[in-house]
Amino acid sequence: xxxxxxxxxxxxxxxxTAEMPREVSTGATIATVWRDLAGEFPGLSxxxxxxxxxxxxxxxxxxxEVHDGDEIAFLPPVSGG
Amino acid sequence: MLAIGPAPxxxxxxxxxxxxDSDGVDGAIVTFLGLARNHNQGRRVRxxxxxxxxxxxxxxxxxIAVEARERWPGVRVALHHRTGRVNIGEASVAIVxxxxxxxxxxxxxxxVIERVKQIAPVWKREYFEGGDVWxxxxxxxxxxxxxxxxxxxxxxx
Numbered sequence: 001x002x003x004x005x006x007x008x009x010x011x012x013x014x015x016x017t018a019e020m021p022r023e024v025s026t027g028a029t030i031a032t033v034w035r036d037l038a039g040e041f042p043g044l045s046x047x048x049x050x051x052x053x054x055x056x057x058x059x060x061x062x063x064x065e066v067h068d069g070d071e072i073a074f075l076p077p078v079s080g081g
Numbered sequence: 082m083l084a085i086g087p088a089p090x091x092x093x094x095x096x097x098x099x100x101x102d103s104d105g106v107d108g109a110i111v112t113f114l115g116l117a118r119n120h121n122q123g124r125r126v127r128x129x130x131x132x133x134x135x136x137x138x139x140x141x142x143x144x145i146a147v148e149a150r151e152r153w154p155g156v157r158v159a160l161h162h163r164t165g166r167v168n169i170g171e172a173s174v175a176i177v178x179x180x181x182x183x184x185x186x187x188x189x190x191x192x193v194i195e196r197v198k199q200i201a202p203v204w205k206r207e208y209f210e211g212g213d214v215w216x217x218x219x220x221x222x223x224x225x226x227x228x229x230x231x232x233x234x235x236x237x238x
Contacts, residue, residue: 044171052220055170059224076217077220078204079203079219081173081201
């Protein structure tokens with residue numbers, strides 16, 4: 001299945017792209033997608049414990065299952081205000 | 082009353098929006114503007130640039146407003162955050178709270194800005210003399226009860 005991954009701020013700088021399509025296997029979770037991505041872009045690994053994740057524009061835990069067409073976002077620590 | 086985007090911020094429309102909902106019950110409106118300042122951690126800041134995950138930011142603002150109402154019943158919240166370049170002295174965030182009681186209006190206003198800093202998917206990049214850097218604060222976790230309690234404590238200090 002195919003999902004869209006969105007990356008923000010420093011994570012976008014590390015990968016060089018704000019949005020990318022990714023192929024994932026059935027049963028994949030947010031964690032699966034992250035590990036796959038961090039394998040391709042080792043600079044992401046430093047964010048393993050500090051980033052947050054979202055699925056279809058809602059915050060989710062890393063064990064959330066993803067489905068075809070989903071939008072997944074990885075968010076570095078926030079700094080609004 | 083909840084918005085995020087590149088337009089410059091103004092308090093008056095937020096105050097009017099909150100006041101329009103009042104039906105005469107309000108005893109106080111408190112306003113807050115967060116500004117881009119010219120120094121941070123020993124650096125001379127030239128300007129800031131904000132980026133956001135807009136749809137999630139709006140949902141998060143709505144969540145924060147609900148939290149504020151749970152803690153301070155009767156409070157109403159307006160919240161605008163800016164994206165893109167924000168020059169020194171300009172506002173990056175505007176918050177207005179209204180309540181029958183001034184104490185609740187002050188506390189909820191402080192609570193809202195603390196929660197924005199904790200959980201809103203917004204990032205600032207600081208452009209200073211000599212370089213630029215993404216500022217990274219809190220790991221956003223809306224369900225973290227400890228963070229929420231921390232914001233409530235600050236709000237009531």
